Amino acid sequence: MATFVLVHGSWHDGTLWADVADRLTERGHEVHSPTIAGHGPGASRAVTHDDCVASITQYLDEHSLGDFVLVGHSFGGSVIARVAERLPDRVRRLVFLNAFVPVNGTSVLDNTPPAYQELFPQLAAQTTDDTVMLPFEVWREAFIGDADLARAEETYRLLTPEPLGPTVEKLDLTKFYSLTHIPRSYVLCGEDAALPPGDPDHGYLANARRLGVFRLVTLDGSHEVMFTNPALLATKLELAGRD
Amino acid sequence: MATFVLVHGSWHDGTLWADVADRLTERGHEVHSPTIAGHGPGASRAVTHDDCVASITQYLDEHSLGDFVLVGHSFGGSVIARVAERLPDRVRRLVFLNAFVPVNGTSVLDNTPPAYQELFPQLAAQTTDDTVMLPFEVWREAFIGDADLARAEETYRLLTPEPLGPTVEKLDLTKFYSLTHIPRSYVLCGEDAALPPGDPDHGYLANARRLGVFRLVTLDGSHEVMFTNPALLATKLELAGRD
Amino acid sequence: MATFVLVHGSWHDGTLWADVADRLTERGHEVHSPTIAGHGPGASRAVTHDDCVASITQYLDEHSLGDFVLVGHSFGGSVIARVAERLPDRVRRLVFLNAFVPVNGTSVLDNTPPAYQELFPQLAAQTTDDTVMLPFEVWREAFIGDADLARAEETYRLLTPEPLGPTVEKLDLTKFYSLTHIPRSYVLCGEDAALPPGDPDHGYLANARRLGVFRLVTLDGSHEVMFTNPALLATKLELAGRD
Numbered sequence: 059m060a061t062f063v064l065v066h067g068s069w070h071d072g073t074l075w076a077d078v079a080d081r082l083t084e085r086g087h088e089v090h091s092p093t094i095a096g097h098g099p100g101a102s103r104a105v106t107h108d109d110c111v112a113s114i115t116q117y118l119d120e121h122s123l124g125d126f127v128l129v130g131h132s133f134g135g136s137v138i139a140r141v142a143e144r145l146p147d148r149v150r151r152l153v154f155l156n157a158f159v160p161v162n163g164t165s166v167l168d169n170t171p172p173a174y175q176e177l178f179p180q181l182a183a184q185t186t187d188d189t190v191m192l193p194f195e196v197w198r199e200a201f202i203g204d205a206d207l208a209r210a211e212e213t214y215r216l217l218t219p220e221p222l223g224p225t226v227e228k229l230d231l232t233k234f235y236s237l238t239h240i241p242r243s244y245v246l247c248g249e250d251a252a253l254p255p256g257d258p259d260h261g262y263l264a265n266a267r268r269l270g271v272f273r274l275v276t277l278d279g280s281h282e283v284m285f286t287n288p289a290l291l292a293t294k295l296e297l298a299g300r301d
Numbered sequence: 302m303a304t305f306v307l308v309h310g311s312w313h314d315g316t317l318w319a320d321v322a323d324r325l326t327e328r329g330h331e332v333h334s335p336t337i338a339g340h341g342p343g344a345s346r347a348v349t350h351d352d353c354v355a356s357i358t359q360y361l362d363e364h365s366l367g368d369f370v371l372v373g374h375s376f377g378g379s380v381i382a383r384v385a386e387r388l389p390d391r392v393r394r395l396v397f398l399n400a401f402v403p404v405n406g407t408s409v410l411d412n413t414p415p416a417y418q419e420l421f422p423q424l425a426a427q428t429t430d431d432t433v434m435l436p437f438e439v440w441r442e443a444f445i446g447d448a449d450l451a452r453a454e455e456t457y458r459l460l461t462p463e464p465l466g467p468t469v470e471k472l473d474l475t476k477f478y479s480l481t482h483i484p485r486s487y488v489l490c491g492e493d494a495a496l497p498p499g500d501p502d503h504g505y506l507a508n509a510r511r512l513g514v515f516r517l518v519t520l521d522g523s524h525e526v527m528f529t530n531p532a533l534l535a536t537k538l539e540l541a542g543r544d
Numbered sequence: 545m546a547t548f549v550l551v552h553g554s555w556h557d558g559t560l561w562a563d564v565a566d567r568l569t570e571r572g573h574e575v576h577s578p579t580i581a582g583h584g585p586g587a588s589r590a591v592t593h594d595d596c597v598a599s600i601t602q603y604l605d606e607h608s609l610g611d612f613v614l615v616g617h618s619f620g621g622s623v624i625a626r627v628a629e630r631l632p633d634r635v636r637r638l639v640f641l642n643a644f645v646p647v648n649g650t651s652v653l654d655n656t657p658p659a660y661q662e663l664f665p666q667l668a669a670q671t672t673d674d675t676v677m678l679p680f681e682v683w684r685e686a687f688i689g690d691a692d693l694a695r696a697e698e699t700y701r702l703l704t705p706e707p708l709g710p711t712v713e714k715l716d717l718t719k720f721y722s723l724t725h726i727p728r729s730y731v732l733c734g735e736d737a738a739l740p741p742g743d744p745d746h747g748y749l750a751n752a753r754r755l756g757v758f759r760l761v762t763l764d765g766s767h768e769v770m771f772t773n774p775a776l777l778a779t780k781l782e783l784a785g786r787d
Contacts, residue, residue: 173513195484195514196514198516199484199485199486199514199515199516200514200515200516203486203516203517203518204518204540206543207543207544248519249517249518249519250517251487251509251514251515251516251517254506254510255506255509255510255517256499256501256504256506256507256509256510257501257506257510258501278519280517
């Protein structure tokens with residue numbers, strides 16, 4: 059049995075893995091799903107990407123975790139890449155779930171298509187705390203198109219504003235790209251239109267290919283399959299996470 | 302329950318949606334499948350793309366339809382985009398089924414790979430009415446590869462010649478591309494080789510990405526899944542068409 | 545019922561089709577799976593690509609085979625393309641299974657991403673017989689990520705070193721690309737990361753598109769689905785191989 063550490067993406071917090079975590083726990087695994095600094099209800103949004111990373115490494119230290127499968131969803135991909143830089147000997151495998159694998163020296167937002175690169179700073183400029191809330195229509199269509207409307211609305215209410223800062227910081231991932239001895243998997247959800255599907259430069263597989271040698275695991279489902287099909291996702295994370 | 306208006310593609314007519322329409326009707330939906338001007342047995346092929354669009358809007362007017370899900374297959378994608386320009390307040394959602402979403406200012410044929418751009422005018426030049434009949438081998442392999450040979454032959458006999466004109470007219474889609482408030486879905490059949498699969502510029506997902514924010518719904522099946530798996534397609538159109 | 549000739553890829557030999565061949569035989573087909581020259585346990589690795597091709601045509605002659613479905617896996621795609629050049633009237637259909645369809649005038653290795661183009665000659669330079677053994681980690685992750693570790697290890701032990709020579713020879717495929725009257729199918733395994741998935745230039749679909757008009761058949765599974773899901777692969781080869 060494995061230890062899974064699930065790192066959420068933008069607008070999420072660690073509690074939103076609950077349905078997936080339950081399935082993995084039922085199957086005998088140990089599961090942790092910490093909340094990234096600057097995320098979740100009530101947290102201050104004044105954080106850097108380093109703060110995000112440090113909040114996860116601190117959690118791992120406090121819980122004395124080693125030899126874990128480190129899963130990152132979406133923005134969480136940029137976090138687990140940098141957690142691996144700091145704790146390379148404790149990561150058994152990296153699993154990227156429709157996640158960013160940023161080009162070295164770029165920000166997460168740099169790795170999105172031009173429309174988001176324009177939209178997010180505009181949305182943040184309208185707030186007092188430099189945060190971005192995803193418009194509901196984008197959530198409903200591009201992120202969770204496989205839910206019915208009621209479920210899309212219900213899950214939207216669970217989201218909290220994303221601090222813009224960590225998504226626009228340029229990330230030095232030189233060390234990450236040297237850690238080729240850590241096995242890595244990419245889990246691809248086939249009905250995810252949050253990033254432009256099939257885009258040769260900005261699509262999910264463009265991110266996956268930056269991993270070099272990797273395992274590819276596919277499933278039906280949207281970007282938010284942890285809400286729409288947690289049982290299937292748990293099964294796929296298990297396949298992605300095994301040795 | 303929804304109202305579906307199904308707009309066929311090249312070589313088809315409205316009657317060829319029958320198996321899909323029956324399934325949607327059984328599930329409680331109202332279904333319309335008009336034939337585009339210049340299409341179907343016996344119709345004059347001397348039509349413009351405007352005539353194609355007008356024949357659908359006229360049908361919608363005659364049947365006093367509003368608040369409908371407007372589905373376009375293949376060439377029909379170019380038709381529903383322009384129907385939406387004319388009746389933006391009556392379209393509840395646009396659904397593109399392995400359909401063209403032409404680049405603004407281009408023709409449908411401009412959005413196909415070079416081989417078709419050469420072949421179709423050559424085939425039309427051999428006719429007296431400037432029409433194109435798809436060679437059987439292209440139909441059998443690239444369009445309906447998921448059928449057995451008998452079914453491929455049987456369905457081929459249902460096809461009628463496609464007028465070349467509407468496919469080579471440059472289309473001003475400026476207004477369509479401004480109608481971002483109309484929700485849109487793209488239904489992607491994964492075994493469709495009618496357009497070159499995975500082609501970054503001419504593949505189906507290249508068309509889908511032009512929709513901006515959209516819902517992606519996938520299924521197994523060829524370009525002609527309305528013949529080879531109508532029950533599955535009906536289910537997927539229902540998922541693509543819901544709010 | 546059809547006659548299938550299954551041509552293996554790099555590191556394989558003809559015996560490794562056994563599980564797939566059994567399923568096809570059970571379904572009433574005649575199945576042949578010759579070993580390419582320079583491949584399999586004990587064979588001399590001093591072979592050219594022409595030798596590879598000749599070993600298959602010789603097998604076909606010796607067994608008086610005609611009107612067969614010719615299947616090529618991976619490197620085997622380059623072999624069946626050239627077998628078809630020599631015996632165009634005896635090939636009923638070509639089936640490429642996550643296979644190379646090399647650009648005319650290039651080598652198989654030219655059609656891989658830069659990382660392999662560097663790695664393989666380096667590995668071969670370390671041997672006395674100019675061969676390449678695939679590193680286990682590449683096998684386990686990129687080639688057979690859908691197996692468990694025990695099965696990945698067990699199958700790895702069945703592999704034998706690949707002669708570098710035939711993969712770096714420039715191949716004149718002018719005649720192959722003129723044989724457009726031979727029907728062709730491409731079978732795509734969706735969890736194959738041996739070539740970079742989704743790569744617009746080096747991915748499997750980039751190879752498939754070079755076939756022009758072709759049938760696309762998809763399945764879940766890795767590059768080594770003949771080991772991980774032979775029953776499914778047999779079914780898909782049957783669908784790919786029918787008229």
